[in-house]
Amino acid sequence: xxxxxxxxxxxxxxxxxxxxxxxxxxxxxxxxxxxxxxxxxxxxxxxxxxxxxxxxxxxxxxxxxxxxxxxxxxxxxxxxxxxxxxxxxxxxxxxxxxxxxxxxxxxxxxxxxxxxxxxxxxxxxxxxxxxxxxxxxxxxxxxxxxxxxxxxxxxxxxxxxxxxxxxxxxxxxxxxxxxxxxxxxxxxxxxxxxxxxxxxxxxxxxxxxxxxxx
Numbered sequence: 001x002x003x004x005x006x007x008x009x010x011x012x013x014x015x016x017x018x019x020x021x022x023x024x025x026x027x028x029x030x031x032x033x034x035x036x037x038x039x040x041x042x043x044x045x046x047x048x049x050x051x052x053x054x055x056x057x058x059x060x061x062x063x064x065x066x067x068x069x070x071x072x073x074x075x076x077x078x079x080x081x082x083x084x085x086x087x088x089x090x091x092x093x094x095x096x097x098x099x100x101x102x103x104x105x106x107x108x109x110x111x112x113x114x115x116x117x118x119x120x121x122x123x124x125x126x127x128x129x130x131x132x133x134x135x136x137x138x139x140x141x142x143x144x145x146x147x148x149x150x151x152x153x154x155x156x157x158x159x160x161x162x163x164x165x166x167x168x169x170x171x172x173x174x175x176x177x178x179x180x181x182x183x184x185x186x187x188x189x190x191x192x193x194x195x196x197x198x199x200x201x202x203x204x205x206x207x208x209x210x211x212x213x214x
Contacts, residue, residue, distance in 0.1 A: 006212055008151060009163055013095075013213075015149035021141045023096075023103035024125050025160060027069075030093045030209045032164035032182050035157045036075040037086075039133055041124045045070035046100060054089075062101040067092040071183065075135075086183035093209040100124070171208050 047054040049066035
């Protein structure tokens with residue numbers, strides 16, 4: 001299926017507001033994480049630039065100019081990203097940082113409500129009792145949100161990444177930069193997988209997403 005235009009992405013994020021999947025959708029859509037990378041993301045890998053070094057937001061909080069995610073793990077056999085090149089550090093657009101801040105606050109409330117039932121895995125995206133979210137759970141919740149956004153129920157979470165690539169390309173980001181952001185080994189992979197979505201380009205990354213959605 002073709003990716004959403006910016007208006008569809010806005011509708012999707014609006015429909016996700018307040019749901020358990022809100023930050024997952026915002027992060028995947030605006031940073032281009034694979035779904036298996038988002039599911040494996042831990043709080044220690046959501047970081048802020050403080051005094052010349054990256055520090056986890058669990059220590060430094062979110063009130064800093066530069067925030068990023070270390071995309072070093074994936075929900076795959078062995079816990080590795082898809083390829084060595086997929087291991088990357090991505091700057092966070094402001095909308096991602098805010099969604100993650102609110103998500104962390106909601107997760108703290110879940111932890112209190114669950115009490116001794118809470119299972120702490122250190123993951124960003126978990127169930128109401130702290131257990132990891134599997135692909136089936138994410139897809140099921142995602143379909144509810146796409147339907148609420150008026151987009152229908154035929155979509156799957158990987159469309160978020162397709163839309164990320166399409167939006168960057170449409171706003172002038174060169175394929176070389178998109179390949180780096182998407183964690184591809186080479187531009188040929190990006191051009192093959194997203195051949196319908198790539199157009200000639202000029203700029204890059206989190207700054208563009210801030211222009212579109214900020």
